Amino acid sequence: MESTIIYDVKExxxxxxxxxxxxxNALNLQLVRDLIAGLKRADLDPLVRVVILKGAGKAWCAGGDLEELLELTNGCAAERRAYLVNFKEMIDTLRGISKPIIAAVHGACVGGGNEVNIACDLTIASERAKFGQAGPRVGSIPAFGVPQNLQILVGEKRSREITYFCDLxxxxxAEDMGWINKVVAPEDLDAEAEKWAQKIIEKSPTAITLxxxxxxxxxxxxxxxAEMGVEMLTLFWGTEEAREGMLAFKEKRIPVFD
Structure with missing residues (x-):
């Protein structure tokens, strides 16, 4: 099976x-597992000091994979829980590897994609990037980054606004709120991420890890x-509200929540 990530090491x-x-770049199970494997590979490589996380195409990461999630709404709780454990492991790995991770965000960074962003150490974004949560609008809830960490970055009231309103x-x-570190012109994004990586490489690797x-x-x-988040999503994805939100998003209509 072809990998869903591109892995490259240079300098x-x-x-x-x-x-x-x-x-x-929707997060299906394969992408989640491939990302975990790539991060662990980088962590074990003594030649790697910094990781830069990018997205191919127009978006950085638009969240969960709708087709997979719709299938899960028809499955049993055990299947949903087993699926979600992988997402928690992905966030734990982003946080847990010893190498700093710089998110270089060029486009949409929404839902689960934003939770990946929050788990990275630093974020540089293009002026064209958009950030947000979409859960309550599309049949999901933020579970692995927003409740725990976004409110630390932007404050509790603002975090609730982001979660409840689902605005972009x-x-x-996002920079003004403290959600991300820096905004640059689209053509400068890659160079700025490399510049930040070099700043880290110049420092003591042990001190950076600690x-x-x-x-x-x-x-x-x-x-x-986060473990509670697994249980909440396991329950919620088994409801009609979750399925209606996902179907409405797929069918490009306004959801009807009874």
Whole structure:
């Protein structure tokens, strides 16, 4: 089976590119597993000091794979739980590897894609990038990054607004909120990500690794919250509301929630 990521190492920088451009890099199970494997490979490679995470095509990552999620709404709870454990592992791996990860976001970064972004150490975005959550509009809920970490970045009230309203925000708005680090012109995004990677490479690798671990201490205390997210999604994806939200999004109509 062909990999859904592109893995490349050059001058101590590992670039991992989400490579499902035909579906805006939607997170299906294979992409999640391929990303986990790629991150662990980079972590074990002594020649890699920094990871840059990119997306192929127009979007960075548009969230979960709708076709897979619709199938899960017809399955049993055990199937949904087994599926979701992989997503939690992906977020834990993004947080847990010893190498810093720079998200270089050029397009849509929504839903599960935004949760991946939040789990990265740093985020540089193109002026064309858009950020947001879509769960309550499309039959899902944020479970692995927004409840635990977005409110730390932007504040609790703003995090609730982002979650409840499902609006899209410009990169400049996300920067102003503290959601991301920096906004650059589209043509400068790759060069700026490389520049930031080189800044990290110049520093003590052990100090950087320990610094990442120290920053993760608070996240680690919230691991039970992420486990609760697995259980909540397991239950919610078995409801008619979840299925209606997904079907409405697929059929490009307004959902009807009774």
């Amino acid at each position: 101590q920088v590992c670039t991992i590119t989400l490579n499902r451009p035909e579906v805006f 925000y410009k990169a400049s708005e 610094g990442k671990k120290m920053h993760n201490i608070y996240y680690d205390t919230l691991s039970s919250s």
